[in-house]
Amino acid sequence: MYTQALNVKDEGPALVDAERDAAFQARIDRDEKIEPNDWMPEKYRRTLVRQISQHAHSEIVGMLPEGNWITRAPSLKRKAALLAKVQDEGGHGLYLYSAAETLGTSREELNDQLLTGKAKYSSIFNYPTLTWADIGMVGWLVDGAAIMNQIPLCRTSYGPYARAMIRICKEESFHQRQGYEIVMTLARGNADQKAMAQDALNRWWWPALMMFGPPDAESLHTDQNMAWRIKRFSNDDLRQKFVDATVPQGHHIGLEFPDKDLKFNEATGHWEFGAIDWSEFKRVLAGEGPCNRQRLAQRNKAHDEGAWVREAALAHAEKRAARRMMQAAE
Amino acid sequence: MTEKNWPLWEVFIRSRNGMAHRHVGSLHAVDATMALANARDTYTRRGEGLSVWVVPSNAITASDPAEKDMLFEPTASKIYRHPTFYEVPDEVGHM
Ligand SMILES: [Fe+2]
Ligand SMILES: [Fe+2]
Numbered sequence: 001m002y003t004q005a006l007n008v009k010d011e012g013p014a015l016v017d018a019e020r021d022a023a024f025q026a027r028i029d030r031d032e033k034i035e036p037n038d039w040m041p042e043k044y045r046r047t048l049v050r051q052i053s054q055h056a057h058s059e060i061v062g063m064l065p066e067g068n069w070i071t072r073a074p075s076l077k078r079k080a081a082l083l084a085k086v087q088d089e090g091g092h093g094l095y096l097y098s099a100a101e102t103l104g105t106s107r108e109e110l111n112d113q114l115l116t117g118k119a120k121y122s123s124i125f126n127y128p129t130l131t132w133a134d135i136g137m138v139g140w141l142v143d144g145a146a147i148m149n150q151i152p153l154c155r156t157s158y159g160p161y162a163r164a165m166i167r168i169c170k171e172e173s174f175h176q177r178q179g180y181e182i183v184m185t186l187a188r189g190n191a192d193q194k195a196m197a198q199d200a201l202n203r204w205w206w207p208a209l210m211m212f213g214p215p216d217a218e219s220l221h222t223d224q225n226m227a228w229r230i231k232r233f234s235n236d237d238l239r240q241k242f243v244d245a246t247v248p249q250g251h252h253i254g255l256e257f258p259d260k261d262l263k264f265n266e267a268t269g270h271w272e273f274g275a276i277d278w279s280e281f282k283r284v285l286a287g288e289g290p291c292n293r294q295r296l297a298q299r300n301k302a303h304d305e306g307a308w309v310r311e312a313a314l315a316h317a318e319k320r321a322a323r324r325m326m327q328a329a330e
Numbered sequence: 331m332t333e334k335n336w337p338l339w340e341v342f343i344r345s346r347n348g349m350a351h352r353h354v355g356s357l358h359a360v361d362a363t364m365a366l367a368n369a370r371d372t373y374t375r376r377g378e379g380l381s382v383w384v385v386p387s388n389a390i391t392a393s394d395p396a397e398k399d400m401l402f403e404p405t406a407s408k409i410y411r412h413p414t415f416y417e418v419p420d421e422v423g424h425m
Pocket of ligand 2: 089143172175
């Protein structure tokens with residue numbers, strides 16, 4: 001998911017203060033929210049910084065594959081909607097960085113972790129958006145999968161994170177609906193348009209399922225994160241929810257999913273799906289996805305080329321502040 | 331070259347007249363003018379507010395959560411501060 005960081009093993013030192021830890025856990029069990037200046041176990045703080053910043057990085061890097069199509073959107077209406085969506089994703093990144101900063105890590109440090117490749121972002125944004133249909137798929141599937149994960153996070157234990165997630169969730173449903181509408185329009189268009197939609201679904205379906213992270217059996221630290229209410233549902237549960245919600249939406253517009261094992265189980269009421277190629281997921285996470293290098297290079301280029309703007313703005317503000325001081329002294 | 335960082339600001343928004351400004355998050359900006367512009371772009375893309383305040387984060391003095399018991403002792407011990415503490419006969423009606 002946008003928070004695949006939770007599946008990474010925490011190697012840092014765990015300073016344990018059994019008494020305070022127990023009191024802290026009791027607060028969480030009572031469904032109390034933890035606020036920035038409250039005492040918290042170091043590991044809780046570290047896990048949250050990693051999770052929230054990875055989520056923020058995903059929103060920011062996620063702007064690249066879609067921003068790619070703003071100038072080529074097929075109509076003014078689609079262009080305005082895509083522009084608004086990409087701007088929202090930037091906003092989501094900013095809400096989340098602001099939440100992460102309340103835990104005592106600076107924006108610059110977080111940004112640096114992204115630019116140097118030390119921090120991860122969601123695997124999904126390392127896939128290319130080759131056609132206009134991909135923009136529809138990203139909205140429908142990628143934002144759709146993100147919503148599945150983000151709704152339970154509105155009730156996460158860390159106050160600033162939960163509040164950021166509430167704002168984000170309010171904005172996400174437009175993203176998914178505009179994506180589905182794009183796909184639907186193509187699926188109901190001429191043969192070429194329909195083929196374009198089907199091709200995009202074939203390429204995005206499996207990576208979208210991988211967004212939820214490795215199967216529960218292989219997911220590290222799930223128990224602790226569940227107990228802290230940082231994570232509220234398991235990877236496999238969320239993935240199943242997503243499949244159940246999405247398959248009928250695809251069938252409704254006449255698309256086929258690229259999975260010969262996909263079938264509805266009358267007894268359980270769930271859609272059963274085939275095996276996921278986790279070796280692909282591991283390759284993408286390790287930096288070997290189709291676009292990893294390009295994404296990081298683009299972020300670094302934007303950051304470097306913006307350096308003079310950041311410096312000039314600061315110099316201008318300092319000059320104005322100095323002038324105000326002079327005038328006040330006269 | 332080490333870049334100097336932009337200061338942090340806290341953002342407060344009044345959602346509509348009659349409501350108080352409420353804290354919504356923070357952002358970075360070089361000065362108050364830019365902080366207001368950034369707050370508008372970041373926190374009010376869907377008519378969330380009619381008025382924005384921005385305050386340098388380091389200008390806020392906060393109480394220490396560890397002292398909350400001392401500061402905010404439960405009103406349980408001062409029940410005479412609540413209207414229900416006082417007896418008024420039913421016949422007198424609503425008061
Ligand atoms: Fe988002
Ligand atoms: Fe989105």
